[in-house]
Amino acid sequence: MSTRLYEHDIFLEHRTPEGHPERADRLRSLAIALQHPNFDKLDRKKAPQANEDAVLLAHPEEHLRAVMREIPEDDEIRQIEADTYVGPKSLQAALTGIGAAMAAVDDVFTGAADNVFVAARPPGHHAEKTKAMGFCLFNNAAIAARHAQQTYGVERVAIVDWDVHHGNGTQDIFWDDPSVLFCSTHQMPLYPWTGARDETGIKNNIVNAPLEANSASEHFRDAFKTRVLPALENFRPDFLIISAGFDAHHRDPLAQINLVGDDFDWATGRLMEIAGKYSGNRLISLLEGGYDLEGLAESAGLHICRLMKG
Numbered sequence: 001m002s003t004r005l006y007e008h009d010i011f012l013e014h015r016t017p018e019g020h021p022e023r024a025d026r027l028r029s030l031a032i033a034l035q036h037p038n039f040d041k042l043d044r045k046k047a048p049q050a051n052e053d054a055v056l057l058a059h060p061e062e063h064l065r066a067v068m069r070e071i072p073e074d075d076e077i078r079q080i081e082a083d084t085y086v087g088p089k090s091l092q093a094a095l096t097g098i099g100a101a102m103a104a105v106d107d108v109f110t111g112a113a114d115n116v117f118v119a120a121r122p123p124g125h126h127a128e129k130t131k132a133m134g135f136c137l138f139n140n141a142a143i144a145a146r147h148a149q150q151t152y153g154v155e156r157v158a159i160v161d162w163d164v165h166h167g168n169g170t171q172d173i174f175w176d177d178p179s180v181l182f183c184s185t186h187q188m189p190l191y192p193w194t195g196a197r198d199e200t201g202i203k204n205n206i207v208n209a210p211l212e213a214n215s216a217s218e219h220f221r222d223a224f225k226t227r228v229l230p231a232l233e234n235f236r237p238d239f240l241i242i243s244a245g246f247d248a249h250h251r252d253p254l255a256q257i258n259l260v261g262d263d264f265d266w267a268t269g270r271l272m273e274i275a276g277k278y279s280g281n282r283l284i285s286l287l288e289g290g291y292d293l294e295g296l297a298e299s300a301g302l303h304i305c306r307l308m309k310g
């Protein structure tokens with residue numbers, strides 16, 4: 001497989017307060033892991049910045065304006081929600097994350113790459129239509145799905161979110177849109193306190209597979225085999241997006257799920273099989289959470305390795 005990676009130094013300049021788990025060191029730690037010779041063939045590209053209009057693919061203009069109003073002009077870091085912060089470069093970073101996600105879509109539909117990983121921050125899956133929350137400003141995965149539909153006429157997009165927190169934002173955006181299947185495995189109860197099995201969207205296009213605290217590999221894989229993969233088989237996606245959070249790793253400080261690096265390799269393999277069967281291998285993966293530097297580097301590294309190997 002030819003695998004492309006989008007990265008950019010601007011992602012390091014989205015600042016959060018000292019001690020905040022969503023910090024620039026996350027990407028530094030991943031970048032060090034990706035220096036290994038295993039990744040020599042990775043096609044590394046500098047992420048392009050999207051126009052502000054791209055936000056409107058998944059959010060109303062009032063949300064874009066609300067976030068823009070909060071961006072400080074001086075060197076301060078401003079709290080815009082319980083645990084979401086912006087600094088002077090945060091809009092630029094967020095738009096570059098969106099630009100990379102959209103370029104990743106372009107790459108897999110033009111054949112420039114088989115699959116793509118976007119190593120961006122801030123993350124996106126908690127951002128609802130009209131609300132920045134949970135470290136997220138705009139929903140990158142949702143914008144990528146809409147871009148694929150609008151630009152390439154894609155009918156069915158599947159978004160699989162294995163971040164340990166429920167992707168409430170993505171669920172909110174696609175709740176009444178059966179052209180998008182959203183599948184999520186996550187710890188429950190846990191922030192953002194949504195993601196129950198009976199939250200199904202208006203056309204059963206939302207598939208939640210909550211995991212109890214202290215669940216481990218077998219529970220995660222079982223949720224994948226019994227809930228996520230059958231839903232994907234049934235949906236037959238034309239295109240697959242992974243909301244790739246790595247905070248279900250056993251080392252992660254924000255949750256109590258005990259996955260190991262191998263589980264991310266395994267889940268990546270299963271989703272690549274689905275992409276091979278229905279989507280012409282077209283798959284992109286967007287970094288969401290993952291707050292233990294070692295756990296993130298290990299699991300994201302194995303995930304990207306699997307993307308490259310097929």
Ligand SMILES: [Zn+2]
Pocket residue numbers: 163164165245247288289290
């Ligand atoms: Zn998370």
